[in-house]
Amino acid sequence: MDFRLKVFYTVANRLSFTKAATELFITQPAISKHIQELEEQYKIKLFERNGSKISLTIAGEALLKHTKSIFEIYREIDFEMGALINEQHGMLRLGASTTISQYIIPPILARFHQKALDIKVNLLNGNTEQIENALLKKEIEIGIVEGQSKNTSIKYTPFLKDELVLVCNTKNCLANKNKINAEDLKAMSFVMREQGSGTLEVIEYALKPFNINLSQLNIEMQLGSTESIKSYLMNSNCVAFISVHAIEKELKNNELTILDVENLVIERFFYIITLHGKVNALSELFIKNISGNHNLKL
Incomplete structure (x- = not known):
């Protein structure tokens, strides 16, 4: 059966x-x-x-709904029975939005694996909206996402502070411009993330005090990942708002440069997301492990 x-x-x-x-x-x-x-x-x-x-x-x-619940119970039984004999094993289903899964989560997973060798992690990658939906459907136990809006069915715990910066390639004429104000953004060509992306949502929120809507910007292209946006920037005169965590290598290699926009600071948190209520023992172990590295208050 x-x-x-x-x-x-x-x-x-x-x-x-x-x-x-x-x-x-x-x-x-x-x-x-x-x-x-x-x-x-x-x-x-x-x-x-x-x-x-x-x-x-x-x-x-x-x-399907009942089958998901049954398999969740089985996973918890396996983990708790193993813990009683000091063996930690089981399967953790984790989801992470695109920027996080590419630049933040791999070293965290590597450190976690060193401490819990017999715990397997299945990582789902998608934009924030997709990861939240996967959590609500119980396809994953934990998500790590970016974004500004909150779903009332989900518990959000701040995980890591991030900053979005305006970036272009070093050959772009804008790279030599000393001062850029918010109004100048309307004259630039942008490459942006797709609808449903937490990054897009944060940018939209940050521009509101300047009375600038995304519809007022010249969006030349919308792409589904930060890597594709960086590659597009290398081959165009566009600009893009990108996480500082995602461009360390390109800044070091002098391929991309940060444009300083006057009075515009776009900061956000990455969040650990779980469903409200008690998390299972395996998920709790993972959250405690990464919160110890980042001084989280759960």
């Missing part, structure tokens, strides 16, 4: 019998057989089949 539920859970998340078979290392006919047996047991269809596409029925949605 447990394996059947695992098969169902994988198919429901992938919405593909083929992808589920590949992930679970079994044949597609075996996948179909397990799903058929579940449908026979509950006497109801779990998936709607439309040619090669499938979708969850109402019954499938209900079973």
Whole structure:
């Protein structure tokens, strides 16, 4: 029964019998057989089949919700039973928004792994909106995100202070300009993050005191990651607001430069996010571990 539920859970998340078979290392006919047996047991269809596409029925949605809860309990049992014999093992599902997953989280995960060798971490990467949605759907236990707005169903704990700075390549004529004021921004060409990005949200919030809306800026391109924005800057006369954590190498190599905008300081926190209520033991271990490194008040 447990394996059947695992098969169902994988198919429901992938919405593909083929992808589920590949992930679970079994044949597609075996996948179909397990799903058929579940449908026979509950006497109801779990998936709607439309040619090669499938979708969850109402019954499938209900079973998925319970299956997630069951697997969460199993993960907690495994961790707590191991802790009783001084063995820390289990699977932690972590989500991080793009800037954090690229520049902040890798060394943190490396240090955590050194202390907890038998704990596996599955890292989901996406923008802030996607990570918050994954947490609400219980696809991850912990997220680390950027952003200004707050979802009332989520607990936000400040994790690390960050600053967004205006950047261009060193060959850009703006690089030699001594003073830039907020009004000058309207004459520049920008490359920005996509909608749903926490970075975009923070920029919009910071420009409000100057009565500047994003719609007033000349946004030449919107891209889905900081790396693609940096690469675009190297090959254009655009500017971009980027986290200082993301440009250390480019500043050192004299490829990008920071433009000082008068009276504009864009600071923000990265946040650890969890659902309200008691976190499981494994998540608590991870949070305590990283909060010790960053003096968090949880």
